[in-house]
Amino acid sequence: MAAFLSILPLIFIMIIILWLVAVNKRLTRKSLTLRQSKLIFVGYISFLLIATVFSLFLPSSEAKLIKNLTLREDMTDNLFMKAQQGGFSSIDQQRISQSWEFPYTGDSLTLSSDYYDEGILIERTNELKGKIEVYFIKDWQALGVNSVSMDVSEYTPDMDVEMTSDTLMVVSPEEELIIELAFSELAFPMKQMIGESQFGHGYSSSGSRFFYIRVPQDLQIEFSEYLYVDYVNN
Amino acid sequence: MSLTKVSLSNVVLKQYRYKLKAYTGVFMALMVVQVIGILLSIAGGGSGSFSNNVYTLDVTVSSSSLVIVLTMIWAFMNAILMTTKSYREDDFTFVSNRLSYNLSNMVFLLTACIIGAATALLSTGVIRILFYLIHDVDIFLTLTYQVAIGDYFAGALATLLYILLAATAGYLVGMMTQFNKRLIILLPVILVGLNYVVQSNANPGFVNILKFYFMEYSFTVFLLKAIVTILIGSGLAILLSNRLEVR
Amino acid sequence: MKVIECEGLVKTYGSINALDRITFSIEENTITGLIGRNGAGKTTLLKVIAGFWRETEGRVKVFERSPFNNLEVSMNSIFVDDMMSFTYTLNLKEVLTEAQAFYPNWDAKLAEGLLEYFNFNPRLVHQSLSKGKRSTFNMIVGLAAKCPLTIFDEPTTGMDAAVRKDFYRALLKDYLFSPRTIIISSHHLDEMEDILEDILLVDEGKKVLQLPVDEFKEYAVTLSGKTAIVMQILEDKDVIYKRNIDLDSCSVVVRNNFSHESVKRLGINVSPVTPSDLCVYLTNQAKGGIDDVFNQSKSV
Numbered sequence: 001m002a003a004f005l006s007i008l009p010l011i012f013i014m015i016i017i018l019w020l021v022a023v024n025k026r027l028t029r030k031s032l033t034l035r036q037s038k039l040i041f042v043g044y045i046s047f048l049l050i051a052t053v054f055s056l057f058l059p060s061s062e063a064k065l066i067k068n069l070t071l072r073e074d075m076t077d078n079l080f081m082k083a084q085q086g087g088f089s090s091i092d093q094q095r096i097s098q099s100w101e102f103p104y105t106g107d108s109l110t111l112s113s114d115y116y117d118e119g120i121l122i123e124r125t126n127e128l129k130g131k132i133e134v135y136f137i138k139d140w141q142a143l144g145v146n147s148v149s150m151d152v153s154e155y156t157p158d159m160d161v162e163m164t165s166d167t168l169m170v171v172s173p174e175e176e177l178i179i180e181l182a183f184s185e186l187a188f189p190m191k192q193m194i195g196e197s198q199f200g201h202g203y204s205s206s207g208s209r210f211f212y213i214r215v216p217q218d219l220q221i222e223f224s225e226y227l228y229v230d231y232v233n234n
Numbered sequence: 235m236s237l238t239k240v241s242l243s244n245v246v247l248k249q250y251r252y253k254l255k256a257y258t259g260v261f262m263a264l265m266v267v268q269v270i271g272i273l274l275s276i277a278g279g280g281s282g283s284f285s286n287n288v289y290t291l292d293v294t295v296s297s298s299s300l301v302i303v304l305t306m307i308w309a310f311m312n313a314i315l316m317t318t319k320s321y322r323e324d325d326f327t328f329v330s331n332r333l334s335y336n337l338s339n340m341v342f343l344l345t346a347c348i349i350g351a352a353t354a355l356l357s358t359g360v361i362r363i364l365f366y367l368i369h370d371v372d373i374f375l376t377l378t379y380q381v382a383i384g385d386y387f388a389g390a391l392a393t394l395l396y397i398l399l400a401a402t403a404g405y406l407v408g409m410m411t412q413f414n415k416r417l418i419i420l421l422p423v424i425l426v427g428l429n430y431v432v433q434s435n436a437n438p439g440f441v442n443i444l445k446f447y448f449m450e451y452s453f454t455v456f457l458l459k460a461i462v463t464i465l466i467g468s469g470l471a472i473l474l475s476n477r478l479e480v481r
Numbered sequence: 482m483k484v485i486e487c488e489g490l491v492k493t494y495g496s497i498n499a500l501d502r503i504t505f506s507i508e509e510n511t512i513t514g515l516i517g518r519n520g521a522g523k524t525t526l527l528k529v530i531a532g533f534w535r536e537t538e539g540r541v542k543v544f545e546r547s548p549f550n551n552l553e554v555s556m557n558s559i560f561v562d563d564m565m566s567f568t569y570t571l572n573l574k575e576v577l578t579e580a581q582a583f584y585p586n587w588d589a590k591l592a593e594g595l596l597e598y599f600n601f602n603p604r605l606v607h608q609s610l611s612k613g614k615r616s617t618f619n620m621i622v623g624l625a626a627k628c629p630l631t632i633f634d635e636p637t638t639g640m641d642a643a644v645r646k647d648f649y650r651a652l653l654k655d656y657l658f659s660p661r662t663i664i665i666s667s668h669h670l671d672e673m674e675d676i677l678e679d680i681l682l683v684d685e686g687k688k689v690l691q692l693p694v695d696e697f698k699e700y701a702v703t704l705s706g707k708t709a710i711v712m713q714i715l716e717d718k719d720v721i722y723k724r725n726i727d728l729d730s731c732s733v734v735v736r737n738n739f740s741h742e743s744v745k746r747l748g749i750n751v752s753p754v755t756p757s758d759l760c761v762y763l764t765n766q767a768k769g770g771i772d773d774v775f776n777q778s779k780s781v
Contacts, residue, residue, distance in 0.1 A: 034570045037258035044265050045353060052359030058366050063375035115287045145282035145293050148377065155373060157289050177289040182365055183375040184358060185279060185297040188448075189396055190389030195451045204282060237544055237629060238585045240556045248582050255579070256568030323566040326533065328583040331552045476550065479534045481564065 063183060064151040066142050066203065079139050080208035083121055086232055088212060097138040102163045104132045108220030111213075111227055113170035116159065119210035120170075123232040124217045132168070133214040134161050139207025146185065149203040155179055159211075170211065242337075245329055249338035250345075256324060257342065260312050264350050267308045268357060271301035275361045276368055293375075296365040298358045302393055305354040309347055309397045310404035316343070317408030317475075326480045336472045343401045351394040388453045395460040399447070402467035409471040412478060482509045484630055484662045485530055489539035492525050492686075499525040501686035502539065507664065507679070509629075512656060514677040514694075515666035516760050522686040523666040524562075527634050530664075531560040543630065558630035559584070561623035563616050563638040567607040573618060574603035577625070584626040586659075592625035595651065599644070612639035620648055624655050633665040637672075645669070649676050670757040674698075680756065684764040697756050702741070705732030706749035714744060722762035734762050 032040075079091055109132070111120060141153040157179070160171040186194070215221065223229050279297040283290065315321060316339050325335050365371060410417040425443075450456040485507040492500040499522045507513050517523045528534040529541055532548035532555055541548060548554040567576045573596065581587040596603060599617050610618060616639050623631055637645045653676045656663060667673060670680075680697045682689040692700065701721055704711055708731045719736035734754055741751045754762070 032258065032262065032570070033572070034255055034258055034575070037262055037570065041258075041261045041265060045356075048353055048356040048360060051363050052356055055359035055362040055366075058362060058374050059372070060374035060376050063377050065377060117287045141284065141291070143282045143284055143291065143293050145295050146280040148295075150293075150375065150377075152284075152291060152293065156291065159288075172288045179289060179291050180369055180371050181291065181293045181373055181375055182296055182362075182369060182371040183293065183377055184362055185295045185299075185377070186389065187298045187302050187355070187358070187393065189302065189392035190386070192448065192451060193388040193392045193453050193456070194385045204284065206284065237553065237557050240552050242552060245552055245556070245583075251582070252568075252579055255575075256570055258570045320566065323564070324568055327565050327567060328580060329552070329556045331532070331550045331555055333550070334552060477535065481528065481533045481560070 064154070066140075066149040066151055078208055079137055080119055080121065080210050083137070083210075083212055084230060084232055086123075088123065088232070091137065095137055095139055096135050098136040098158055100134040100161050102132045102134070102168075103130060104163070104216075104219075105130050106166050106219075108166060108222060109215065110167045111170075111221065111223035111229060112167055113172075113227060115172045116170045117226065118228065119208065120223075120227060120229045121210055121212045121232060122221060122229060123212065123214045124219070125214055126217050128214055128216045130216070132163075132216075132219075134168070135212040135214075136209075137212055138209050141206040142203055144204040145183075148183070148185070150183075152181060153206075155181060156209075161211075168213070240329070242334055245331075245334045246337045246341065249325060249328075249330060249334055250341045252328070253338060253342040254345070257316075257321075257346075260346055261349070263312065264305070264308055264346070264353065267304050268301055268350075268353055271304040271354075272357050272360055272364065275300045275357075276364050278365075278369070294365070294369055294371075296358075296361050298354060298361055301357045301361070302351075302354045302396065305350045306397050306400035309343070309350060309401035312346065313343055313401040313404030314408035314411075317405060317412050317471075319412075322412075322478075322480055332476050332478060332480075333472065336468075336475055339405070340468055343405065344398070347397045347401050348394060351390070351397050354397070355390055355393060392453070392456060392460075395457070395464075396447075398464055399460055402464045402471075406467045406471045406474075409474045409478075413474045483507065483542075484509045484544060485664075486542040486545075487526075487530075487539065488541075490526075490529065490536055490541050491538035492522075492529055492534065493537045498686050500529070500536075503683065503686060503688050505681060505688050505691050507662060507681075509662055510660040511678045512652075512663045512665070512676060513679040513681055514670060514673060515664055515681050515683065516670055517666075517683040517689075518764050521683050521764070523683060524634055525686075526683065527560065527632050527664065527666060530630075531555075531558055531632055533560070554630075556585075557628055558632065559623055559626045559628040560632045560634065561619045561636055562634035563612070563619065563636075565615075565619045565622070569606050569608050572604045572606055573601055576607060577622070580622055580626065584628065586627035588625045588627055591655065592621055595621045595624065599647075613641060613644065616640050617644055617648070620651075624651060627655075627659055627661065629661050631661060631663045633663070633667075635666055635668070637667060637669060645672060649673050652676060670760055671755065674756050680760075682760055682763060689763050694756065697759070698753065699737055701734050701754045701759055701762070702737045703732050703734050703752045703754055704744060704749050705752070706730060706747070710747055711749060714747065714749070721759075722765060734759070 079095060082088075083091060136159050138153050138156065140151045141156060142149050143152050157173040157177055160173065162169045162171055185191075221229070275296065275298065278294040279299060281292060281294040283292045285291070322335065325338075362374065366374065407421065410421070447456070447459060450459060483506045485505075487506070488504050489502045490500050490504070491498060491502055501522075503522070503526065515523050515527065525534065529536050530543055530548060532543070532551055535549045543551075543554045544557060546554055548558075571579060577589070577592050577596070580592075581589055596618075599614075599621070601614070601618065607615065607618065616636060620633070620636050623633060623636070637648060640648065649672065652663070652665075656676075665673065665677070674694055677694050679691065679693050681691045690697075690700075704714070704718075708729060711731055711733055715733060715735070718739065720733060721736065722734040724732050724734070744751055
């Protein structure tokens with residue numbers, strides 16, 4: 001409804017344009033013959049058809065629609081909290097978007113990042129000797145537009161980590177990366193006929209994104225104060 | 235010289251053919267209107283965005299709804315135009331009576347509306363491409379609704395019916411004003427009055443009429459509502475114009 | 482067979498009677514001139530006959546049918562005037578092709594021939610023609626349609642004298658070739674009296690008279706001579722129009738229903754009245770001539 005009201009002034013402008021275009025027969029009286037009009041209109045339709053065919057080849061991928069938030073169990077639990085409680089092994093493997101392994105024998109490790117300011121969770125474990133495991137966990141990211149909510153986490157950029165002597169550096173992909181996504185909504189009569197609501201607001205929310213770093217039990221960890229680092233309680 | 239017998243359908247067909255050639259301006263206007271609609275659609279029908287320190291995620295919606303709405307306005311305006319004196323004079327230059335004039339107008343409007351609906355639906359592709367180019371879209375997401383091919387057909391038919399409803403409204407309004415200029419004043423009165431009649435306690439005025447069509451989710455019921463409205467509107471227009479003096 | 486029958490036909494606009502109980506009929510295959518002054522109701526009458534306008538009262542029958550909203554009447558008649566409107570998307574040649582689809586008796590050869598004779602560029606659009614050319618083109622459509630009832634309402638508007646002459650000639654030739662009922666309304670009676678068979682004179686929405694042209698020519702005579710003598714013999718005559726030349730001599734238009742010999746013997750000159758003059762006299766609203774307006778304003 002709001003969308004309708006917002007284009008209302010536009011409609012009035014349109015009416016004025018139409019009045020000029022169509023009512024004033026004199027404007028078109030001399031300009032176009034039947035053959036010319038036919039040619040132009042056939043051209044217009046072919047243009048539409050060609051564009052329709054071309055549009056099928058635009059890079060596209062299927063959106064993960066979020067139909068009903070409460071129904072999805074994995075959305076209700078917070079992965080960060082879960083991991084913090086020592087439940088890292090129970091996290092869905094699909095949520096671990098990247099993993100690295102670095103051999104490391106030093107006594108202390110410095111954590112650093114360029115722009116990344118989200119969570120880093122550190123698990124000290126006896127299982128590891130002389131190496132460090134780094135995981136990047138990417139949970140769902142819901143973005144609501146109009147009446148559609150979808151999970152766009154797969155389009156968020158991957159992170160990188162670099163190991164230099166005693167520093168583990170979290171590297172962002174690019175400065176101020178902008179990912180432009182778009183989708184085609186069905187026109188309103190279509191939506192109406194499939195029973196889709198015309199109105200309503202999509203749901204925007206996101207789950208956790210964090211680095212999970214497993215280190216040997218006695219490794220000293222240092223980090224600057226602007227990093228949000230926590231330890232697994234076990 | 236002997237008299238020639240005529241059948242109504244024969245004359246209607248001839249007038250219809252003549253109109254297809256004579257009223258090319260209607261299709262030129264359709265084109266202009268839809269191109270404007272397509273260009274305006276680039277602004278997008280809504281957007282969402284998420285941003286953190288590392289990246290920004292923008293989602294914009296492309297939709298041909300605006301093109302359809304503008305096509306409805308086009309249908310409305312053209313239907314009004316077709317009832318005006320200058321168009322009528324073109325008709326009565328050759329063989330015609332009021333019924334054949336109305337019927338050929340209606341068949342022509344139906345044709346124009348079918349073309350309008352088809353091109354409006356086809357505009358989706360152009361809008362997507364323009365979107366892609368102008369918004370610098372990385373990836374187009376396709377929404378897979380749980381719908382059968384029949385639902386798309388229903389949607390396309392609903393689009394046509396909306397455009398036809400607009401045309402019928404325009405034709406009726408046009409005929410009313412041709413019949414008597416003073417009827418223009420009556421129109422809002424009738425519209426508001428009608429609303430009070432249909433209005434229930436909970437629903438305020440105008441929303442009701444919009445709801446009657448726009449919030450009808452059953453295809454069959456919508457089809458019925460639209461077709462009955464179109465038939466009543468056309469019938470009224472024919473009745474009104476049957477006493478109209480021409481040339 | 483009577484093609485047109487009107488009985489007590491009335492057409493009102495507001496409180497004005499454009500047609501005021503007019504009664505007449507027109508026979509099949511005749512050329513009738515509808516004559517009358519401006520605002521006499523000529524166009525109104527023709528539009529009612531063509532079925533464009535609806536009669537207010539009375540009865541009108543064309544081909545024994547009520548013409549308003551009658552497809553058959555529309556099919557078998559064509560109404561030509563200078564307001565004929567053709568679409569701007571088609572050129573003249575294409576318009577003629579379209580017209581052919583509508584009229585079963587369409588004579589494409591005639592249409593093409595006339596188009597060429599009158600030097601039309603077939604690629605032009607009707608709206609771009611000059612007024613005279615437009616009238617000429619409309620006339621071509623009217624002739625080529627060969628409708629059993631062909632109505633010309635002021636067909637010669639804007640035409641120059643040469644084209645008018647050609648038009649009347651074409652009309653007559655075509656009429657002889659394929660007889661049909663034709664009605665022409667015009668101001669130029671003198672130009673077309675040769676092709677007309679009947680004259681229907683109307684004034685103020687009423688029929689003044691309807692006569693064959695030959696009888697119409699004989700309908701009245703002008704008597705001129707010494708005023709005293711002329712006045713003396715007027716008593717038993719139907720005076721149509723008095724024209725005082727001066728106190729001494731005068732001339733009077735009277736019905737031609739008496740023996741000319743007796744009048745001539747009195748030294749009065751008897752001369753025929755041209756049909757166009759007669760029409761003017763018959764429709765003069767007894768207010769005297771235009772001269773009176775100036776005479777009055779002088780005396781005040």
